[in-house]
Amino acid sequence: MGAIEPGERQENDEVAGSSDHRARRTALYPCHLEAGARLVQFAGWEMPVQYTGIISEVEAVRETAGLFDVSHMGEILVAGEAAADVLQVLCTAEPGRVPPGKAFYTFLCNERGGIIDDVIIYRLAPDRFLVVANAANAARVLNRISEKAREDAGGRVSVEDRTEDTALLALQGPMANPSLSRLAQGPAQRTALAELRPFRFIREVRLGGTGCMVSRTGYTGEDGFEIFVASSDASGLWRQLLAASGADIVVPAGLGARDVLRMEAGYPLYGHELTEETTPLEVGMGRFVSFSGGAPFIGRPALERQAAEGPPRRLVYLVLQGRALPRQGYEVLYKERSVGRVTSGTFSPTLRVPIAMAMVEAGSDSGEGDGKDEAGWAVVIRGEPAAASRIREPFYRRRRR
Amino acid sequence: MTETGTLRFSKEHEWIRVEGEGRAVIGITDYAQKELGDIVFVELPSPGDSFEKGDGMAVVESVKAVSDVYAPFSGRVLEVNAALEDSPELVNRDPYGEGWLVVMELGEPGELENLLTGEEYARLYPTDAGRKSDG
Numbered sequence: 001m002g003a004i005e006p007g008e009r010q011e012n013d014e015v016a017g018s019s020d021h022r023a024r025r026t027a028l029y030p031c032h033l034e035a036g037a038r039l040v041q042f043a044g045w046e047m048p049v050q051y052t053g054i055i056s057e058v059e060a061v062r063e064t065a066g067l068f069d070v071s072h073m074g075e076i077l078v079a080g081e082a083a084a085d086v087l088q089v090l091c092t093a094e095p096g097r098v099p100p101g102k103a104f105y106t107f108l109c110n111e112r113g114g115i116i117d118d119v120i121i122y123r124l125a126p127d128r129f130l131v132v133a134n135a136a137n138a139a140r141v142l143n144r145i146s147e148k149a150r151e152d153a154g155g156r157v158s159v160e161d162r163t164e165d166t167a168l169l170a171l172q173g174p175m176a177n178p179s180l181s182r183l184a185q186g187p188a189q190r191t192a193l194a195e196l197r198p199f200r201f202i203r204e205v206r207l208g209g210t211g212c213m214v215s216r217t218g219y220t221g222e223d224g225f226e227i228f229v230a231s232s233d234a235s236g237l238w239r240q241l242l243a244a245s246g247a248d249i250v251v252p253a254g255l256g257a258r259d260v261l262r263m264e265a266g267y268p269l270y271g272h273e274l275t276e277e278t279t280p281l282e283v284g285m286g287r288f289v290s291f292s293g294g295a296p297f298i299g300r301p302a303l304e305r306q307a308a309e310g311p312p313r314r315l316v317y318l319v320l321q322g323r324a325l326p327r328q329g330y331e332v333l334y335k336e337r338s339v340g341r342v343t344s345g346t347f348s349p350t351l352r353v354p355i356a357m358a359m360v361e362a363g364s365d366s367g368e369g370d371g372k373d374e375a376g377w378a379v380v381i382r383g384e385p386a387a388a389s390r391i392r393e394p395f396y397r398r399r400r401r
Numbered sequence: 402m403t404e405t406g407t408l409r410f411s412k413e414h415e416w417i418r419v420e421g422e423g424r425a426v427i428g429i430t431d432y433a434q435k436e437l438g439d440i441v442f443v444e445l446p447s448p449g450d451s452f453e454k455g456d457g458m459a460v461v462e463s464v465k466a467v468s469d470v471y472a473p474f475s476g477r478v479l480e481v482n483a484a485l486e487d488s489p490e491l492v493n494r495d496p497y498g499e500g501w502l503v504v505m506e507l508g509e510p511g512e513l514e515n516l517l518t519g520e521e522y523a524r525l526y527p528t529d530a531g532r533k534s535d536g
Contacts, residue, residue: 038438053438053439054464055439055441055464256438260464323442323486323489324460325441325442325462325467346464347441347462347464349464382460
């Protein structure tokens with residue numbers, strides 16, 4: 001058998017089987033060892049890619065709940081009277097218009113409108129924001145914000161990297177809410193957590209006695225929470241979250257499952273769909289670019305131009321026939337003509353078929369906006385075209401209860 | 402249940418079991434299936450296909466990785482494990498048994514001389530540790 005290569009050859013992606021002792025470890029590293037995790041290097045961190053297996057972990061998240069360590073994500077605290085102004089210049093949203101207690105998804109773009117990172121920003125207070133960045137881009141995002149704070153706010157805004165002392169846990173799945181409830185202190189907090197709306201957060205919650213910040217966010221397509229906790233308290237909370245509902249309800253889930261879950265839900269990932277050569281409009285994320293407010297942000301002129309002309313490329317969702325898997329970089333055909341490349345692909349444990357996200361030339365397909373699935377697509381796998389259908393919606397949408 | 406001690410191994414994580422009458426069964430090792438994780442597709446050759454030693458003759462795909470399986474010696478494919486078409490997970494569940502890949506015609510028994518014993522393979526890839534498979 002050949003060298004066991006990852007299907008997705010991205011510089012910042014994991015390399016199967018490698019573990020580098022220079023890699024950073026999260027506060028939950030001992031818990032991962034205890035749980036028998038398979039560790040890989042990911043964006044400079046030694047992270048669990050799986051515990052029992054990617055497919056069983058995906059199934060657990062769709063059916064009960066999974067607990068993820070995502071402490072490798074960068075946490076950057078931006079504080080000061082002009083904090084909203086500094087962030088406004090850097091991101092495609094309008095931070096000043098978001099109320100405290102609410103989080104928002106946004107893009108940091110370059111002058112050409114290309115994506116430097118996609119982040120979630122939590123407005124902690126009128127003058128305090130917490131920016132959560134992708135691990136691979138965290139240093140760059142930190143530098144960019146620090147630079148802007150120095151230039152524009154002349155020391156009136158402080159920028160602080162909180163990654164080291166903050167652990168981030170994601171509890172995701174239909175049983176996430178009842179499981180979290182078991183650790184909440186008293187009926188008032190239980191209700192507050194249960195009724196927390198998407199992209200809202202509670203700054204101070206006690207879970208099993210541990211002080212945390214809890215938000216109704218996630219990256220799996222399921223209901224769920226993300227829990228910010230001091231690194232020193234992380235392993236205790238991790239064990240409590242697993243124990244409170246029983247091992248068959250909440251299972252530890254690794255980055256492998258997380259990647260499959262986000263693909264099924266149609267969420268883009270940096271280094272795959274999102275790159276410096278790709279704009280938010282091309283990946284169908286125009287709703288996260290705020291042109292309505294007058295505030296200028298880096299990349300705005302380029303994005304406005306692209307919005308007027310129509311983006312030259314678009315992101316499509318493909319379901320493949322057969323069982324061979326589409327991988328990042330594979331060629332995509334429409335009516336036998338090469339129209340683009342796969343950005344992410346996997347086997348979908350939920351749909352039991354191979355799925356792919358791909359960037360293709362705009363207008364390469366005929367049935368624009370007719371709302372129907374469309375045949376005529378193919379992905380070239382080891383020299384052979386594998387027939388595919390384009391679907392209009394992401395692969396998976398959870399049923400609302 | 403198969404004693405890995407009766408098998409021969411390649412450094413590329415294939416196992417080979419001589420069945421007599423010039424036939425040898427080929428599969429991938431327990432170490433390899435663990436490294437790959439959940440296997441969701443196995444692309445097999447057709448009976449009658451011939452391969453030179455070192456040619457890619459099959460492809461094993463897991464959720465995260467794709468890997469070629471190389472012919473451990475030269476010869477013709479006699480049989481393939483058709484059960485893998487619908488149940489590729491057999492390679493994870495029983496790599497030395499039901500998860501076999503192909504049966505190849507073995508011309509010269511001397512071809513196997515360069516392959517490793519179970520002990521030698523286990524020394525290189527200790528996870529396998531020459532233990533019995535679960536099958």
